[in-house]
Amino acid sequence: MGMILNEEQTLLQDSAREFFKEKAPVTALRALRDEKDATGYSKNLWKSMVDMGWPGIIVPEAYGGLDFGFQGLTIVLEQSGQGLTASPLVSTVLLGASTLVLGGSEAQKETLLPQIVSGDLTMTLAIDEGAHFNPAGIALEATAAGAGFVLTGQKTLVLDGHVADKIIVAARTSGSAGDRGGITLFVVDGNAVGVSREKLAMLDSRNAALVTLSNVKVDADAVVGEIDGGFCILGQVLDRAAIGLAAEMLGSMSEVFDFTLEYLKERTQFGQLIGSFQSLQHRAAIMFSELEMARSVVMEAASAVDEGSAQVSQLASLAKSIVNETANLVTREGVQMHGGIGMTDEHDMGLYIKRSRVAERTFGSAAYHHDRYASLNGY
Amino acid sequence: MSDLEAFRGETRAWLEENCPPTMRTPMTSEDETVWGGRREKYTNPEAKLWLDRMGGKGWTAPNWPKEYGGGGLSKEEAKVLGQELGRIGARPALASFGLWMLGPVLLEYATEEQKQRFLPQIVRGEIRWCQGYSEPGAGSDLAGLQTRAVLDGDEWVINGQKVWTSFADMADCIFCLVRTDTSTKHEGISFLLIDMDQSGVTTKPIKLISGSSPFCETFLDDAKTPKDNLIGRENGGWEIAKKLLMHERTNISSGGFGGGGRMTPIEAVAKEYLGEVDGRIGDAVLRDKIVAHKMRERAFGLTVKRSQAEAKAGEVSPASSIIKYIAAEMNKSRLEMLFEVMGLQTLGWEGDYFSDFGLGTTRGMLRSKANSIEGGTSEINLNVVAKRVLGLRDHQ
Numbered sequence: 001m002g003m004i005l006n007e008e009q010t011l012l013q014d015s016a017r018e019f020f021k022e023k024a025p026v027t028a029l030r031a032l033r034d035e036k037d038a039t040g041y042s043k044n045l046w047k048s049m050v051d052m053g054w055p056g057i058i059v060p061e062a063y064g065g066l067d068f069g070f071q072g073l074t075i076v077l078e079q080s081g082q083g084l085t086a087s088p089l090v091s092t093v094l095l096g097a098s099t100l101v102l103g104g105s106e107a108q109k110e111t112l113l114p115q116i117v118s119g120d121l122t123m124t125l126a127i128d129e130g131a132h133f134n135p136a137g138i139a140l141e142a143t144a145a146g147a148g149f150v151l152t153g154q155k156t157l158v159l160d161g162h163v164a165d166k167i168i169v170a171a172r173t174s175g176s177a178g179d180r181g182g183i184t185l186f187v188v189d190g191n192a193v194g195v196s197r198e199k200l201a202m203l204d205s206r207n208a209a210l211v212t213l214s215n216v217k218v219d220a221d222a223v224v225g226e227i228d229g230g231f232c233i234l235g236q237v238l239d240r241a242a243i244g245l246a247a248e249m250l251g252s253m254s255e256v257f258d259f260t261l262e263y264l265k266e267r268t269q270f271g272q273l274i275g276s277f278q279s280l281q282h283r284a285a286i287m288f289s290e291l292e293m294a295r296s297v298v299m300e301a302a303s304a305v306d307e308g309s310a311q312v313s314q315l316a317s318l319a320k321s322i323v324n325e326t327a328n329l330v331t332r333e334g335v336q337m338h339g340g341i342g343m344t345d346e347h348d349m350g351l352y353i354k355r356s357r358v359a360e361r362t363f364g365s366a367a368y369h370h371d372r373y374a375s376l377n378g379y
Numbered sequence: 380m381s382d383l384e385a386f387r388g389e390t391r392a393w394l395e396e397n398c399p400p401t402m403r404t405p406m407t408s409e410d411e412t413v414w415g416g417r418r419e420k421y422t423n424p425e426a427k428l429w430l431d432r433m434g435g436k437g438w439t440a441p442n443w444p445k446e447y448g449g450g451g452l453s454k455e456e457a458k459v460l461g462q463e464l465g466r467i468g469a470r471p472a473l474a475s476f477g478l479w480m481l482g483p484v485l486l487e488y489a490t491e492e493q494k495q496r497f498l499p500q501i502v503r504g505e506i507r508w509c510q511g512y513s514e515p516g517a518g519s520d521l522a523g524l525q526t527r528a529v530l531d532g533d534e535w536v537i538n539g540q541k542v543w544t545s546f547a548d549m550a551d552c553i554f555c556l557v558r559t560d561t562s563t564k565h566e567g568i569s570f571l572l573i574d575m576d577q578s579g580v581t582t583k584p585i586k587l588i589s590g591s592s593p594f595c596e597t598f599l600d601d602a603k604t605p606k607d608n609l610i611g612r613e614n615g616g617w618e619i620a621k622k623l624l625m626h627e628r629t630n631i632s633s634g635g636f637g638g639g640g641r642m643t644p645i646e647a648v649a650k651e652y653l654g655e656v657d658g659r660i661g662d663a664v665l666r667d668k669i670v671a672h673k674m675r676e677r678a679f680g681l682t683v684k685r686s687q688a689e690a691k692a693g694e695v696s697p698a699s700s701i702i703k704y705i706a707a708e709m710n711k712s713r714l715e716m717l718f719e720v721m722g723l724q725t726l727g728w729e730g731d732y733f734s735d736f737g738l739g740t741t742r743g744m745l746r747s748k749a750n751s752i753e754g755g756t757s758e759i760n761l762n763v764v765a766k767r768v769l770g771l772r773d774h775q
Contacts, residue, residue, distance in 0.1 A: 003685040004692050261769055276774045281765035288764060289701040296681040296698070322678050367667075374670040379646045379660050 002303040003296070005075070012072055015052070016079035023048060024085040026348050032086055033205035039163055040199065040207035041086040050119030055093050058101060063113035070240065070305040074247035074298065081251025084355050086206050088122045091160035094244040095237065096123025099168050103185065103225035103233030112166070112187075124164040125237065126155035126211055133364045135170070135234055136180050140213065142171035149173070149223075151186060151194075151216045157362065161209030162199040164190050169213065173228050180231045185224040192216050204358040205351070239316035242363045243301045246323040249359050250291075250298050253323075253330040256352045257287055260334045267339075280337060287330055294326040314376050321369035324360040331356040386456050390463045397432045399425035402470050412474045416507025416551045417576075426470075433472035434503035440478055443486065448499030476545070477501035477508040481554050484623045488570075488611045497572070510627075511541040511555035511573075511597060512620070519759050521556070522565045522617060526599060528557035530606065535571060537579070537602040543753070547582040547595035550575060554623075555599075560614050570616035572608040579603060589745035590728075627754045628703040645669055645713065649720045665720060672709075672716055679705050700768050704760040707750035714744040 005013060024045055032040060049055070057073045059065020066072075073093065080089060097116050100109055115121035127135055140153030151171055161167060167188050175182030188195065194216035200208050225233045261284060264275030274280055301315035309315075331353040335342040342349040360366070402425055406412065413419065413426050421427040433439050436450065441457040443449020452460060482501050485494055500506040517524040526539025537557055547553065553573050560567030573580070579602030584592035611619050646660065649669055654661035660669065682698050682705070689696035717740050718725045724737030725744070751757040765771045 003681075003688040004694070261771075264771060272774050273772060275771040278762070281769075281771050282758070282761040284769055284771065285701075285704075285761040285764035288697075288769060289705055292698040292701055293675070293678040293682050293705070296685045297678045299685065300681045318674050318677055321674055370667055370670045370674070373674060374659065374666060377646070377670075377673070378658065379649075379666055379670055379673075 003299055008068075009072060009075055012068070013075045013079065016054075016076045017082070019048075019052065020079050020083050020085055024080070024083050024087075026083045026351060029084045029086055029205060029351060030348075038199070040160070040205075041088065045085075046087055046122075047119060049087060049089065050117075053117075054089065055097070055119060056117035058093065059097055059113050059117055060101070063109055064117040065113065070243075071299075071302040074244055074302040077244050077248040078251035078254075078298075081248035082255045084204075084206075084252060084351055088124075088160050088164070090241075090244065090248070091124035091164060091207075092116060092122045094241055095125035095159065096164075096166070096168065098237045098240050099125060099185065099224060099233065102236050103230075105221070105224075107221065108187065108224065121166065122160065122164045123166045123168065124158055124160050125168045125170070125241075126158045126161060127170050127234070127238070128157045129153070129155060133361070133368055135238060136183075136231070137177045138170050138172050138183050139177040140169065140171045142173050142184060142186065144173075145217070148217060148219045149184075149186065151188065151213045151218065153213055155211045155213075156208075157200075158197075158209045158211045159362075160207045161190075161211045162197045162207065166190060167195075167211060168224060169211075170230060170234055175228075182228050183230040183234065184227050185230040185233060186218050186222045187224060188213070188216060188218055188222065192218075202358060204355040206355065206358065235313070238363060239312050240305060242316040242320040242369070243298065243305065245359055245363055246294075246298050246319040247302065249323050249327045249356065250294055252352055252355060252359075253294070253327045254291060256330050256334045256349070257291055259348070260284075260287075260330075260337050263338055274337075283333060283337075287333055290326045290329060294323050297322045314373060317364075317369040317373040317376065320364055321366045321373065324366040324369070327356045328360060328366075383455055383459060387459050387463065390460055391466075393436075394463055394467060394469065397429075398467060398469050399429055401425045402429045402472075403468050404470075405468065406470060411470075413470075413472065413504070414474050414507050414546070414549065415504025416549070417505075418549055418551070419504070419507070429470070430472045430504050437502055439473045439475075439504065440482060440498075440502045443482065443498065443502065447486070447494050448502035473504045475501065475504060475507070476510055477506065480510060480623050480626045481508050483626050484570075484619050485610065487622065488619050490607075493607070493610065506552055507546075507550045509544050509547045509550035509553050509575075509597075510623075511544055511547075511553045513543045514540060515542055519756055521620070522568065524556055524558060524568065526555070526557050527561075528559050528569060528571055530559075533606045534603045535606065535609070537571070537573065537599045537604065539599050541597040541599070542585075543594045544582070544597045545594055547575070547597045548584050548592075553580070553597065554610075556616055556620050559616075565617045566614055568616040568620065569613050570610045570619045571604055572610065573599075573602055573604040577602060587746070588748070589742040591742065591746065624755060645717055645720065646673070648717060652721050652724070668716060669720070672712060676709060676713070679709055697768055700764050701760075703755065704751075704757050704764070707757055707760075710750050711747045714740065714747045718744040 053066050054076050056065035057068045057076065058070055061067045077089060080087065097113065100112055112121060129139060130137065140155060142149045142151045151169060155169065158167065167190055169186045169188050171184055171186060172182055173184040194214045196212045198210045200210055202208050264280060264284060265273060267274045297319045301319040304312050304315050334349050335353055338349050341347050401423060413430055415430065437445060437448055438450045438460060441450035441452045441460050445451035478501060482498060485497055512521060514524050514526060526537065526541065528535045528537045553575055555571045555573055557569055557571050558567055559569040579600050581598045582595040585594045585596060586592050646669055649660045649665060653665060660666040683702060686696045686698040686702060721737055721740060724734055725741045727733030727738060729738065
């Protein structure tokens with residue numbers, strides 16, 4: 001565990017690498033984009049991922065899961081990032097299953113987790129409402145009505161929100177936007193009366209939706225965790241989300257670095273391989289250094305989750321911030337080093353820079369995590 | 380109780396008894412560092428006592444074999460010793476290029492007789508060594524060195540000039556790269572040990588932009604050294620030179636070469652000089668710069684940890700190749716930041732108006748500029764990564 005993968009983790013890494021290379025290369029995302037696929041991911045591919053057991057990777061055995069640990073999930077996410085694979089792994093497992101495992105009632109766990117493991121249920125978590133990631137700023141209104149609640153408001157950038165069977169909605173039950181108290185999590189059926197969902201055509205061709213709730217009625221047992229006390233669970237889930245997404249981004253940017261390095265070793269100008277020019281050699285070496293640092297923070301953060309470390313929040317902000325900055329650098333340099341060909345839609349480089357920019361903003365930008373890290377440390 | 384825990388108990392008891400009180404307080408200036416050697420003045424007698432006790436036990440070189448004066452400790456035991464020394468805040472008993480650079484290559488390349496002759500002296504801090512590598516015409520291109528050594532009977536006769544020899548004016552002996560064959564470049568270099576207490580060796584300190592003179596020019600004019608002070612084989616010095624540079628880079632990376640204000644928590648200084656708003660650093664722009672730096676420092680620390688874990692597991696560690704480069708650049712940026720945060724206090728050169736901390740930061744900032752030059756420039760480090768790790772080629 002930790003900075004070195006153990007034998008089981010290495011096996012998982014190998015099988016995940018092979019899996020995504022064979023079943024979901026970057027051409028798969030390109031095809032989903034070009035065909036304007038309504039689902040936005042391949043259900044067959046997801047079924048194969050279910051067969052691999054991955055939806056249950058962080059689910060305890062009591063609910064049919066593998067209980068393999070969070071670092072295991074980050075290993076699969078990293079490999080899925082190599083070919084920019086679109087799948088409900090982030091929405092259903094990283095967000096949905098994490099929320100239930102961390103905050104769900106026994107009844108919720110017993111009902112929902114086995115369905116996630118078997119592939120019969122997809123889920124997501126709805127957080128963002130404004131232009132920037134700001135979980136404390138949640139304003140979507142939930143008012144008590146009879147034994148249950150009525151939810152009204154709008155959520156944006158809801159990953160797989162247009163197709164997820166259930167959406168965990170972070171809503172405000174008391175206080176005002178900006179307060180950490182007063183937030184409550186509700187499990188809402190994706191097809192409930194009053195829920196309207198619109199798939200957004202995203203820069204990265206991946207799935208995000210605008211979800212509008214108009215007087216959506218939920219029962220009291222839809223609440224995850226405590227009423228008004230949802231932020232505590234949400235904070236833990238978002239730490240994991242930041243680390244998991246950082247792992248996926250690590251996979252993507254490692255791929256960009258690898259094919260950019262290959263290009264430096266193939267492309268000839270002035271009768272020389274361009275990789276023999278020192279200006280490019282040094283920039284490649286700097287990218288390599290940054291990637292090595294990014295890998296260290298992701299591994300440390302992921303293993304801290306499994307160890308139940310008190311440092312998880314700090315390490316989540318560290319990982320997401322460092323990875324955001326590195327992914328931005330590597331994709332920028334990737335385009336530049338490819339020259340004209342990197343500007344064409346035909347080349348995969350464009351898909352990677354687009355995905356990077358969306359991922360950099362999802363679950364907090366570098367600026368957000370700088371400020372959070374500073375706050376956590378009392379700077 | 381495990382053997383290791385028993386060792387911890389014994390170590391703790393020994394340190395309790397043997398580490399003098401003043402050796403358990405933080406050093407107030409770099410002048411208090413004990414470098415040993417014939418010319419060490421030991422302004423504090425307890426520093427001498429501490430060195431004698433630690434050296435006598437071989438704990439200045441805990442990993443070295445006992446037969447050469449070392450501690451003969453296993454890695455785990457050495458780690459425990461480090462922890463126990465840290466627990467009581469003990470000062471290092473000895474700072475020494477012999478321990479950090481020369482010793483490790485002697486263990487690998489010297490003959491049994493040479494090991495017996497040189498290593499115990501290093502452990503006990505009796506001889507202070509300096510490094511004769513760079514020359515006026517051979518910096519980054521170190522293998523272009525021209526200092527000539529010719530065998531005359533039982534002695535080598537050496538002529539040439541070395542530069543950037545750290546503390547040569549205080550050292551007793553110098554480990555030196557010399558040319559023993561002029562017909563080839565890398566294969567004509569030998570590794571020689573030379574006593575500096577002779578008329579053929581003179582040194583002249585170089586004053587730096589920081590105002591200090593840690594480096595010298597060292598002139599070798601018919602300097603002499605015994606035939607059997609050659610380490611390894613004649614013309615086989617380049618391999619040893621590179622190995623020693625690795626030890627030097629590791630040492631620079633771990634902060635062994637100063638730089639000023641090393642342990643200063645920059646965020647506390649920032650609150651003092653920029654004020655606080657709601658308990659946070661008062662200037663939002665500088666706060667962001669500081670936090671970005673703190674995060675990079677932590678990422679770097681984790682990379683060192685990962686690289687060590689990989690090495691321990693017997694894996695190839697690509698991360699190890701970038702450590703010196705990042706450590707140097709990061710130390711420079713840390714000191715620039717501290718320099719900026721302290722405002723007017725760091726704009727002085729000397730005098731009572733300026734605090735010692737401010738003056739130290741200024742000089743430390745200037746001193747740190749050498750971090751990316753000494754022991755291989757950052758550019759050379761990036762070349763090495765590009766070529767050896769990434770497989771990028773030279774022009775054809």
